[in-house]
Amino acid sequence: MRLSMEKIKGFLLDITGVLYESGSDGGKAIEGSVAAVQRLRDNGYAVRFVSNESQTTREGIMNKLKKHGFQMIKEEIFTPCPAVLKIVRERDLRPFLIVHPDVLPDFEGIGTSNPNCVILGDAVGDFTYENLNKAFRILVGQEKPLLYSLGKGKFYRENDHLTLDVGPFTAALEYACGAEATVVGKPNPEFFLTAVRDLNLQPNEVVMVGDDIESDVGGAQACGIKGILVRTGKYRPENEQHLIKPFAVVNNLAAAVDFVCRL
Amino acid sequence: MLRVNICKRPFSSRIYTSTLSIKLFEVLCTHCRGLRVQPMAQGPAGVMPPFPSLSAVLIDLSGTLHIEDTVVPGAVEALKRLREVIPCVKFVTNTTKESKRVLFERLIQLGFSIDQSEIFTSLTAARSLVERKELRPHLMLEPEALEDFQGIPTDNPNALVVGLAPSLFSYEPLNQAFRLLLHGGTLIGIHKARYYKRKDGLALGPGPFVTALEYATGVTAEVVGKPESSFFLSALKELDVKPENAIMIGDDVKDDVLGAQKAGLIGALVKTGKYRHGDVDRFGEKPNYVFEDFPQAVEFIMLNMSNTQPS
Structure with missing residues (x-):
């Protein structure tokens, strides 16, 4: 040893x-x-x-x-946020963001109209059916779906409760589109x-x-x-x-x- | 291998390459109005797999008998004719939103003559699993579907049943479901469809959310709907018919046709509803039979039933 x-x-x-x-x-x-x-x-x-x-x-x-x-x-x-921003800038991507409102300042100046990829972070309350559906529709329309997941953790502990992390939602979109996410983090x-x-x-x-x-x-x-x-x-x-x-x-x-x- | 006896009259046959650029064997009967059958994944060209003596027919609903509020042309009459030769019929569907009663009323409205007890849905299958295992499920279902679980105890839950429940597929309800599973709850998926068609476009089905919970907890869901073998076998059990004596007719190549074939039934794809160009070839394994629509499938079955099979 x-x-x-x-x-x-x-x-x-x-x-x-x-x-x-x-x-x-x-x-x-x-x-x-x-x-x-x-x-x-x-x-x-x-x-x-x-x-x-x-x-x-x-x-x-x-x-x-x-x-x-x-x-x-x-x-x-x-x-993961700075790491994914680097990718977005290098590849000139226009992401649809499902992220926590508190990290939105990091994405200031990034074009998000007519999105051509999806970035999924620990969005907590912003993990809604409608948001996930919007992401799904973007991805399912792509020949090679471009999905970035900020980590792929399963859950974490908060206030004495185990709570869902971003990973399960990434897994949901991967299953829906038959594609694999790129995990950043x-x-x-x-x-x-x-x-x-x-x-x-x-x-x-x-x-x-x-x-x-x-x-x-x-x-x-x-x-x-x-x-x-x-x-x-x-x-x-x-x-x-x-x-x-x-x-x-x-x-x-x-x-x-x-x-x-x-x- | 038997040569299919479409009818006693002579028939011509030829190989042709379809627009899908796959070789299909076409049997063109010169007698019965040019009935066209496109077989056969297995078997050399010109030879079709033996057609069994059928005792039961399982029929998908949406996309096969009707598309939304429109009946597939000829389907009502075809079903009547089918019943004359095969009395054992079940209508099998993956629904997680509509109770048996709602489905039954729709079919009656559309003019089909059926009995409510002939409907077998993924909700029916989930309920019988819950009863068999004596579970107390937390039901992640839309209110319309709860009817099919009347009388099932749900207090102090030790299981989770997930159907298509968009209003519950958000962070907090999913967290509650997740915690229930972490405490050892059994996970039952009504089915695992990736998405479904909504008026405004495609929308996420229950599959992604079942997958999310599986990923978070490491628990594997017991899925009860099509294309699971258990689904087809449970439906047949109610009829007391063996899978090799049953045919499944549906418009979903994976969930209806290949699922049924895996369970030992004959699979027949109809090119209506959600059928898309190229489906026959999409999943490697091919449907046993492909028909233009439900009436043509019935016609084929009737001709085979009324003719003695050559040995």
Whole structure:
């Protein structure tokens, strides 16, 4: 177990369910997480935050986390919105957006008339039959339906309830059109690797800490990053029987930092 | 293999390539008004699969007997004639919105002579599954369909029945459904159609939402409507007829025809309703029979029933 351990130089941290539990009241920091992030920085580990959060802009996420006591700059946060915007600009696309109203500012200046693709984010209350139907009609009229999904998470925890994420709605449109969505965000390897490159490290020098066995742990391990599963957030005991075997399963972020520091 | 005996008179046959550029074998009967049959996926050209002794006919409704409020020309009379040779008939349909009573009243209105007990829908199939498993379902159905579940206990639900319920296919109701499934509820899909035709265009069917819940929970839905084998077999069970002695006639190549063939029935596609050019070839496996419309299918069945099969 020792061989590659000493090489860990960087951390990718999921946000929701690892740093804090979300809630309509702004949520609350998970015990020990603020100190754990500080400890990583004090010990010289490079840190990036990789999240499929698509309800808030990066500024919004940063401000929320700062309120909970976390120290970070906006540039350390990797979310799907900037990544999909890059694609939209490069390909000159006109998206039909089903996204949370709070991230609409990110899409300012993007033409959306006569749409030729669909972008699906964590739209919460905007996941209505009529909206999904509009998206379906655009896609079904295309020879090669162009559907972008900001992450494809199944659900997350909010206010002590498990709540549907964007993934099920993406799966619905995929089934309806017989097409596969392009997932922008975790578990897409390109998303992890963008953050790893930003750290100036190799994948095997990096640990990803998350509460989603498939999207966080599975996605990271598929591109050579070690995945640690925490028992917070959306974690459910049956995750430990999953085919995906994490590098470690620990109680929370503080324990994950302990674990890596002791290697 | 038997050569189909369209009628006792001589018939001519030829191979031709259709506009679909697939080879079809055409039997042109010189006697019975040029009845044209386009077989046969299986079997070499000129040879049709044996036509069985039929005991039951399953007939799709919308698109086969009628299109919205219009009867397919000749369908009312054809059904009457069919009953003279085959008394066991079931009208089988994937509906998640309309109760048996509503369907029955529409058919009567259109002039068909049927009995309400002859209608077998995906709602009927869902109800019998719920009863058999003694489930207490949360019903994700539009109010019109609830009638078919009268008397089923729904308090403290341990199952979810999903039909076409646009008014419930939004975030909060889906979240409630999702949580019920996470607590171990059984998921029953009335059917899994991707979309349906609405007056203003195509609209999402129940399939995408069943899929969404499956994706979120890892639970696999038990789907009860066409094209599931269990659907056709349940309908036949009510008639006490074996699948090999039954034919299914419908306009949906996948849900009606190939579904029935998979369950062991004979499948017959009619080119009315939702039939689109190219459907015969769309899914690899081909329909056993293709007819212009329901009356032509009936004519073919009657000719085969009234002629002794050569051995």
